[in-house]
Amino acid sequence: MTEPLLIERDGAVVTWTLNDPAARNPVSDDAMIDAIERAVAEVNRDDSVRAVILTGAGSAFSSGGNVKHMRDKEGMFGGTPTQQRQGYRHGIQRIPRALFHCEAPTIAAVNGPAIGAGCDLTMMCDLRVASTRAVFAESFVKVGLIPGDGGAWLLPKIVGMARATEMALTGDAVDARTALEWGMVSSVVEPDELLTAARELADRVAKNPPHALRMTKKLLREGQHQSLDALLELSAAMQSIAHTTADHQEAVAAMLDKRPPEFTGR
Secondary structure, three states, X not given: OOOOEEEEEEOOEEEEEEOOHHHOOEOOOHHHHHHHHHHHHHHHHOOOOOEEEEEEOOOOOEOEOOHHHHHHOOHHHOOOHHHHHHHHHXXXXXXXXXXXXXXXXXXXXXXXXXXXXXHHHHHOOOEEEEEOOOEEEOOHHHXXXXXXXXXXXXXXXXXXXXXXXXXXXXXXXXXXXXXXXXXXXXXXXOHHHHHHHHHHHHHHHHOOOHHHHHHHHHHHHHOOOOOHXXXXXHHHHHHHHHHOOHHHHHHHHHHHHOOOOOOOOO
């Protein structure tokens, strides 16, 4: 049986590849959902992972939901309305929860179309790099559905409410250049340069102390919904931890000695 998610590690960077290219990498099947959850759990247990790259095999990043299963009322798309509600809650909605709580910074390397839940999957990552072949579509309305995987929460935080509303109500696709103009992605590169560009970005992240990276990501996530006072309290608590780490001491010493730091994750 083909693994739904390929996992490779090179130094402090892990790459996850959605691995169902024949079906354009849908993410609504249990096997893929389970694999993503497991991959996140493994990263969260391993402080030596400093960055994660998420990409798709083949020509597409992800087609989102499995349209054939929608037609045939299979899997999470089958049963009564009550059963379908549970299918979403205990199915595809596990992915945004998992990625939101992934402690290591995540980078989407968007190699091709990111459609529906595939578009939302890119928004679940912290950073995005796109190939010139990438397109993004919040296209649920095109198939008579709504963003069932958190897209209505995710997309406005990335592109603003007006543009998110336009994408969600028209279902129209946005090309890579427009995505760059709108701040959806950090950069756009030629297809054969995509993974190199994503890795270069990952390395720029991964050269920093892992505990500081993970706590900084946590603060950025919490800052989306906490009050300023609550975030300041959390920041003070985390900063007191950061001050006691060997990596902080090494960073200060290296700066004063005018040499490159060597971080150990302690």
